[in-house]
Amino acid sequence: MMTKSARRGLRFGKPALYLFALPATLLFVVFIAYPILWVAGQSLFTRTAEGQMVFAGFANYGAVLSDPAFWIVVRNMVIWGLITIPVQMVIGGLLAYFIERHTYRLRSFFRTMFFLPVVTSVSVISLVWVQIYAPYYGIAQEYLKLFGITMSFSPIGDPATAIYALILVNIWQWTGFSMLMYIAGIANLPSEVLDAARIDGARGFRLAYDVVVPMLAPATKSLLLLGIIGTLQTFPIVHLMTGGGPNRASEVFGTYIFKQSFVLGDTGSGATLSVIVLLVALVLSLVQIVFFGAQLSPAKRKPE
Amino acid sequence: MTGYARARIRSLVIHAVLFAVLALWMIPQVYMLSIGLRAPAQAFDAALITWPVTFDNFITVIRDNPLARIFLNSMIVTVATVAIVVAASSLIAFACAVLRLKGSLVLYATLLTTLMVPLASLVLPLAILLKTFGWVNTYIGLILPYAALGVPFAMVVLKAFMEDSPAELFEAARVDGCNAWQIYWHVALPLVRPALVFVAIWQFIVTWNEFFLALIILTESEMKTLTIIPMQYSGLYMANPGALFAVLTLIALPLILLYVVVQRAFVRGLTAGAVKG
Numbered sequence: 001m002m003t004k005s006a007r008r009g010l011r012f013g014k015p016a017l018y019l020f021a022l023p024a025t026l027l028f029v030v031f032i033a034y035p036i037l038w039v040a041g042q043s044l045f046t047r048t049a050e051g052q053m054v055f056a057g058f059a060n061y062g063a064v065l066s067d068p069a070f071w072i073v074v075r076n077m078v079i080w081g082l083i084t085i086p087v088q089m090v091i092g093g094l095l096a097y098f099i100e101r102h103t104y105r106l107r108s109f110f111r112t113m114f115f116l117p118v119v120t121s122v123s124v125i126s127l128v129w130v131q132i133y134a135p136y137y138g139i140a141q142e143y144l145k146l147f148g149i150t151m152s153f154s155p156i157g158d159p160a161t162a163i164y165a166l167i168l169v170n171i172w173q174w175t176g177f178s179m180l181m182y183i184a185g186i187a188n189l190p191s192e193v194l195d196a197a198r199i200d201g202a203r204g205f206r207l208a209y210d211v212v213v214p215m216l217a218p219a220t221k222s223l224l225l226l227g228i229i230g231t232l233q234t235f236p237i238v239h240l241m242t243g244g245g246p247n248r249a250s251e252v253f254g255t256y257i258f259k260q261s262f263v264l265g266d267t268g269s270g271a272t273l274s275v276i277v278l279l280v281a282l283v284l285s286l287v288q289i290v291f292f293g294a295q296l297s298p299a300k301r302k303p304e
Numbered sequence: 305m306t307g308y309a310r311a312r313i314r315s316l317v318i319h320a321v322l323f324a325v326l327a328l329w330m331i332p333q334v335y336m337l338s339i340g341l342r343a344p345a346q347a348f349d350a351a352l353i354t355w356p357v358t359f360d361n362f363i364t365v366i367r368d369n370p371l372a373r374i375f376l377n378s379m380i381v382t383v384a385t386v387a388i389v390v391a392a393s394s395l396i397a398f399a400c401a402v403l404r405l406k407g408s409l410v411l412y413a414t415l416l417t418t419l420m421v422p423l424a425s426l427v428l429p430l431a432i433l434l435k436t437f438g439w440v441n442t443y444i445g446l447i448l449p450y451a452a453l454g455v456p457f458a459m460v461v462l463k464a465f466m467e468d469s470p471a472e473l474f475e476a477a478r479v480d481g482c483n484a485w486q487i488y489w490h491v492a493l494p495l496v497r498p499a500l501v502f503v504a505i506w507q508f509i510v511t512w513n514e515f516f517l518a519l520i521i522l523t524e525s526e527m528k529t530l531t532i533i534p535m536q537y538s539g540l541y542m543a544n545p546g547a548l549f550a551v552l553t554l555i556a557l558p559l560i561l562l563y564v565v566v567q568r569a570f571v572r573g574l575t576a577g578a579v580k581g
Contacts, residue, residue: 016403016483016484016485017399017403017405020395020396020398020399020403020405020484020488021395021396021399021400021405022395023388023391023392023395023396024392024393024395024396024455024459025396027388027392027448027451027452027455028418028452028455028456030433030448030452031426031430031433031448031449031451031452031453032418032421032426032452032453034429034433035425035426035429035430035433036418036421036425036426036429038429038432039425039426039428039429095322095325098318098321098322099322102314102315102318102319103318103319103322106319106322108567108568110322110326111567111571112563112564112567113326113329113330114326114329115563115567116333116560116563117329117332117333118509119509119513119559119560119562119563120333120513120556120559120560121512121513121515121530121531121534121555121556121559122513122515122531123513123515123531123532123533123534123535123555124336124531124534124552124555124556125332126534127534127535127538127548127549127552128332128333128335128336128549128552129332131335131339131545131549132331132332132335136348136350137348137349137350138350139331139335139350139351139352141350142350142351172329172332180571180574181574183571183574183575184571184574184575187575188575225416228420229416229419229420232420232421232422233420233422233423234422235422235423235424235516236515236516239516240515240535253422253424254422254423254424255424257422257424257425258424258427261424261428262427262428267428270425270428271425273425274421274422274424274425277420277421277422277425278417278420278421278425280420281416281417281420281421282413282417284420285413285416285417285420286413288416289409289412289413289416
């Protein structure tokens with residue numbers, strides 16, 4: 001009943017409506033839509049040897065898609081998303097479950113401490129982790145020695161490990177966020193359902209797995225969406241720690257676009273990459289909306 | 305009694321495990337502080353914590369660098385951005401959720417898509433745009449793009465909260481003769497206050513920590529914000545990591561303290577949405 005009347009909404013004149021939408025729309029048009037359109041336009045031009053910009057149709061797209069570097073970046077992004085999103089969910093979910101259901105006096109303490117990496121600037125975090133990973137004087141090698149592993153160079157300097165070393169930093173930084181989303185979800189679980197399940201004999205692992213996990217689906221969906229956004233947005237941490245190297249081993253869309261347009265001055269190719277990422281983002285958004293609905297909250301919103 | 309004892313042991317084990325994981329999680333922060341507290345002779349020791357500690361690095365870097373000015377820059381940019389984001393996003397969320405602005409789904413898809421566009425894509429056109437406006441090296445040149453990038457997420461959150469609010473309240477206000485602005489100001493905003501607090505805190509964190517746009521837009525040292533300092537100083541203090549890590553600690557500290565203070569309100573804002581549901 002409540003939701004039905006909400007759906008109908010209040011009717012005011014058009015001018016009021018547009019006035020309310022105006023500031024946000026203006027910001028959006030000037031600082032997001034216009035740059036995107038500019039980039040889309042640039043993707044159709046190429047720079048000649050004399051520095052002239054000439055119309056090139058879709059030539060840039062052919063060039064970008066046939067460049068092996070592009071596919072390395074795609075592979076890196078897939079690895080990034082496939083590891084960071086589920087790992088952050090699982091660790092964050094476990095932390096949330098144990099903190100919410102088994103701690104009392106220390107609850108706020110744990111919630112806060114695990115969230116601190118999220119509020120720490122990436123420009124600080126990257127330098128700290130470079131130091132941690134450093135051979136000879138970093139502490140990672142000291143700890144690895146305990147397991148009989150000798151590290152003669154930094155894991156971010158080795159093409160075989162660079163991306164995973166960065167993924168570890170990302171997981172460390174963002175797991176607290178997943179934890180908090182699940183904490184919000186758990187806090188909103190109806191206690192009658194949990195009590196009923198416990199009376200039915202579900203406890204411990206079974207209670208968590210059969211009852212809590214399905215009921216946290218809204219938080220999981222939100223984290224999936226935010227995880228995909230975060231993956232496509234991955235940039236500062238890579239830019240600061242490896243610059244996408246060595247030899248593109250940790251290159252992501254952000255660093256690749258930055259290099260093409262800023263370092264090499266190849267705006268056409270940088271813009272083309274941007275448009276391709278935009279299209280990927282559009283497809284992923286639509287998939288999200290079709291399968292999961294338009295939602296960004298840790299708990300089920302509408303009472304059914 | 306045995307049930308009680310078992311529960312007590314389980315609680316102890318769970319606390320022990322949580323503390324162990326937390327100890328692991330805290331290594332980078334502890335390491336940062338620890339290097340900041342080292343004398344030059346120990347700066348390159350491969351140990352998490354060394355002894356004795358000294359505050360010399362902190363004194364040196366505060367004395368030698370205009371950190372107060374840089375801190376002020378960050379504060380101005382962040383507070384202004386938060387204010388604009390909260391205002392603009394709550395206004396448009398109100399239009400969508402309560403006044404039923406048409407085309408919400410298209411809007412939603414557009415917002416989601418733009419949330420996913422790497423900032424690196426937008427930086428070149430933004431830089432050109434800001435140059436045209438004469439806004440390079442100005443606060444406003446950073447504030448408005450930050451606000452534009454922050455509004456979509458804030459709006460999605462606030463819109464969901466407003467849709468969950470009982471519509472009877474809005475209708476009653478209407479019947480009582482309130483105009484749209486009065487309903488927004490006196491009914492909608494108080495109703496979603498926990499969400500406004502959440503959005504404001506999150507925007508504060510994101511803006512304070514933003515690095516890339518600040519790096520591109522702010523080239524004059526007078527205007528620099530805190531996050532672009534570490535990269536600049538990492539060359540300066542190459543031989544003395546103690547000083548560098550003292551700077552890093554000083555940069556990380558304000559936001560950590562702020563979060564500790566506001567965390568309760570932040571979590572409440574995140575959980576408040578579905579309490580009714």
